[in-house]
Amino acid sequence: MGPLRFLLVKDLQILRRSPLLLVLLALYAIVIGLPVGYAVSRPPTKPKVAFFNEVPASGNSFSLGGKTLDASKYADRLFDAIDPIRVDSRQAALGKVKDGEAVAALIVPKGVTQALQAAVSLSGSSEKPTLEVYYAADNPLKRNYVEDTINAQVAKANQALGRELTKVAAQYIGVLLKGGGFSLLGQRFDVLGLQRSTAILAEVERTLPARGAKRAEVERVRRFAQLAVDNLDLSDAVLSTISNPIAVDVNTVDGQTSSLDGYAVAAAVTIALMFVGLLVAAGMLALEREEHAFGRLVRGLVGRTALVAEKILLGAIVAAVIAVLLVLLLALFQPVDFGRAPEWLPALVVGALGFGAMGVAIGALTRDVRASSLLAFLLSLPVAALALVPSGSISKTAYDAVQAVGALFPFKPTLQALDAGLNGAGPALGTSLLHLTILIVGYGLLARLGLRRFGART
């Protein structure tokens, strides 16, 4: 432990005497970690869509089942998912799309409320109320996204209208069943209702001769009415099912899902650990050769294995300190459960050791600090990208390959361990820590083998 401790103190002294480098490294990790962490944990931003409503404010209402509804209330649902640029003409809306300021234009035509009124008043009109959408043709990916977004929101608006229609239909059926008054096209009607009809028929049936033909006829009519009463009693449930035929029960496989903010913290901390751990461990091992001290050290003063262990530890210490600072910084803006520290701190430390080990393997393959830093930097970005590829975004074979390659690097298990530690989400913490431990040993061995390439004179 003695030589290892002396070297560790020496390296920390060297780092302390390079404050600019250290500050830049920390800032870089934080500046990159924060936005990337938040970017990967957020859905895409709302697309900007030019919006022109040709319907005047006074013409938004329509009547349904005796109630007056506001069509603009349903149109507003569209704005949950888009960022509208309100314009005052059709030309202006199309101009925004042509200029590239908006990815699409959404136009509510003048007659849409009337068409809606006709559709819901069962007047027999076949003309559906239609919204007009215009897309920019330059970006098919974005067009696809905007199209899906608008379709989804229109479906939601249709669903809301459908619910209103269902309510009205249920009211009508209720009147048919139980009787009572209702209004249609401004006229008031009083309906007897099937239940009362059945009762009247039963009374009439009793007054007729038992074996008479009239009684048999009335009995048939009463049975029919009773059958209708029995089945129409279920109409509310049936209509409710028709308006929402498919329900969604949201579950997750392999544990819980963290909140987006919680996942963002885990991702940001992992990215910071990666940059600092890799760069410090790789750079400081390469520095031993750049300073020509490697040969002197391994000439009986320190074993190569001890040197590898010391650099892993060094990278892990510096990375963990910066990552903890980042957690404290993030805690100023969003809740971080410090009560879970016994779970996320080990995840953070073992993750730091994982990146330290990978960094040392990089440092063992390169001859100088510049080459090792470049290699560490070049490797870190694809390693992170591989770990963040979501399932379903590529073919299963490609995803399996990405998973297999990603499992060889400490990014994904660190992210999973931190997510489990911070948010209690994802696979079990123990599994990720075991994965990281295997990687630490593997990269340590790789580094040890790599150092054999370099003679003691190096």
Place this chain on the structure above:
Amino acid sequence: MPPLRMRRAAVGSLPMVSTGLLAADGIVMRFGRRTALRGVSFSAEPGEIVAVIGPNGAGKTTLLSILAGLQTPTEGRVSHGVREVGWVPQQAAVYRKLSVAENLRLFARLERVDDVDATVMRMLAQTGLADRAGDELGALSGGNQQRVNIAIGLLAGPPVLLLDEPSSSLDPRQREVLWAFVSGLARESATTVVFTTHNVGEAERYADRVLVLADGELLFGGTPAELQAAVAGDGADRDFESAFVRFLHERGH
């Protein structure tokens, strides 16, 4: 008793002198199919300064690295263990971000010397860098860095000091300071010094004995004067560098 030396060394293996403080016996070093050293044997006495000279690729650094324990020879043996030999690589193996004293202290601890502080003070005094003890190595001249480099090699008080082209990056004044230091070390501490150099003038001036290596073979071991005398004809009239070149030429190098 005068040092036992290999005089007028013949081509091929040389007799092993068991009484020498530092001895190498039949050193062969192969890198794949290439043979870097071919049965090199020699010895050196306490306080003796031995220069290893030869053309590029002769095997000088390989020989020194084997003596230092940095490489294991394919065949042959060396009399001393790694910890008994001080090693000073060609380029200063020091940490430029640490001060002179911190470098010395670090390596003294790694060498497990008994009294680290006393050893550091002694080395600072010996190198004449006591007043620069707190300065970062990177701020020192090449000559002073080399002095620290040598001091680190001497921290454990080794009886043998190996220097790989110690003056190659120094200006003439710094070279003088360096050699005065090394000569004093050999004289006062009876430290055996073996160094490699391309500067044959330095070998003539500061070495008690020179070993001439060419193509992995030890061609000569003796005093500089003996090397001059070994050159056929009017060797005595030649300067040392000319005699050395002629010597190599006569032996087909």
